Amino acid sequence: MARRYWNIKLEEMLEARVHLGHKIKQWNPKMSPYLYILAKSKEKVLAKRKEKVLAKSKEKIKILAKSKDKIKVLAKRKEKVLTKSKEKIKILAKSKEKILAKRKEKIKILAKSKEKIKILAKSKEKVLANSKEKILAKRKEKIKILAMRKYHLINLVITARFLSEACDLIFDAASRGNQFLIVGTKEGVADLVARAAIKARCHYVNKKWLGGLLTNWSTTEKRLHKFRDLKIKQKMGRLKHLTKGDTTKLKRQLSHLQAYLGGVKYMKRLPDIVIILDQHKEYIALRECITLGIPTICLIDTNCDPDLVDFPIPANDDARSSIRLILNKLVFAICEGLNEFNK
Numbered sequence: 001m002a003r004r005y006w007n008i009k010l011e012e013m014l015e016a017r018v019h020l021g022h023k024i025k026q027w028n029p030k031m032s033p034y035l036y037i038l039a040k041s042k043e044k045v046l047a048k049r050k051e052k053v054l055a056k057s058k059e060k061i062k063i064l065a066k067s068k069d070k071i072k073v074l075a076k077r078k079e080k081v082l083t084k085s086k087e088k089i090k091i092l093a094k095s096k097e098k099i100l101a102k103r104k105e106k107i108k109i110l111a112k113s114k115e116k117i118k119i120l121a122k123s124k125e126k127v128l129a130n131s132k133e134k135i136l137a138k139r140k141e142k143i144k145i146l147a148m149r150k151y152h153l154i155n156l157v158i159t160a161r162f163l164s165e166a167c168d169l170i171f172d173a174a175s176r177g178n179q180f181l182i183v184g185t186k187e188g189v190a191d192l193v194a195r196a197a198i199k200a201r202c203h204y205v206n207k208k209w210l211g212g213l214l215t216n217w218s219t220t221e222k223r224l225h226k227f228r229d230l231k232i233k234q235k236m237g238r239l240k241h242l243t244k245g246d247t248t249k250l251k252r253q254l255s256h257l258q259a260y261l262g263g264v265k266y267m268k269r270l271p272d273i274v275i276i277l278d279q280h281k282e283y284i285a286l287r288e289c290i291t292l293g294i295p296t297i298c299l300i301d302t303n304c305d306p307d308l309v310d311f312p313i314p315a316n317d318d319a320r321s322s323i324r325l326i327l328n329k330l331v332f333a334i335c336e337g338l339n340e341f342n343k
Helices: 010-015 029-034 039-095 097-148 156-175 190-200 217-236 244-264 283-292 320-342
Strands: 020-023 035-037 151-154 180-183 203-205 273-276 296-300 311-314
Touching: 010 156, 010 320, 029 035, 029 156, 029 311, 039 097, 151 156, 156 180, 156 273, 156 296, 156 311, 156 320, 180 190, 190 203, 190 244, 190 320, 203 244, 217 244, 273 283, 283 296, 296 320
Parallel strands: 180 203, 180 273, 273 296, 296 311
Antiparallel strands: 020 151, 035 151
């Protein structure tokens, strides 16, 4: 099998979030060769970050406590000064009434200043308490964010290598006139699957995988034959001549068959290669391919089992951008192979 250049760029894969895997708890140990950062190393990094954040917050709390102690010392000094001034006023009051009057006025002024000092002290305490709470809240949020970042990262160099190998395989298969089936039944990916399959002129399933679609091929052929007959009748206008009850029944059957078999209506034999976009979601389809010995190309995320697939592509199978990028590369390879076949 000759190697070809498929213009696979690491920058594009980064932008498409191909490297983002699942959380550490949701991973499959068999995926360790395809990962960039493993669980143990990530946990150590997160633990160190948490320790640093906690140490900084403790230091700030100590500084706040020291400032609070200083305010208390100043308040005590002011109280001593006030008591001394009161004693002096008493001595002067005995000698002169005028001086007493003046001293009384001064005492009133001092009392007002004392109240102001108390108010200031209370306000400072409130400010310090609020700032302490805010600092602690911010630190807690940061710790939560760090704890949330327990995700595996897929090694994009390995992804690029496996994707190019899959493209080479698809190109060779398409150049020999082999049939392909694309399977992707997620809600956010259904339109991408349909567009890609139509562009590559291959079969697809994007609504729901009917159990036994491949393993019970004889019944599937009967359903497809019935579906094609109903389509012909609808085009020729034969359904109009039937009763209302019969027409409604047939229309329901048509809509049901269109939804589940619309992408495989022209499939006359089992496919040569099946492209699966999510191992967990399309597990029934994968099991059918394994029982029939049909080669599979599958996107495998960090929670998947690569041993079940013939040609795995380690990539994020949840992000629409990631699936679009990989589908585009595979479809381009199919189109190039078909051009070679038609020459």
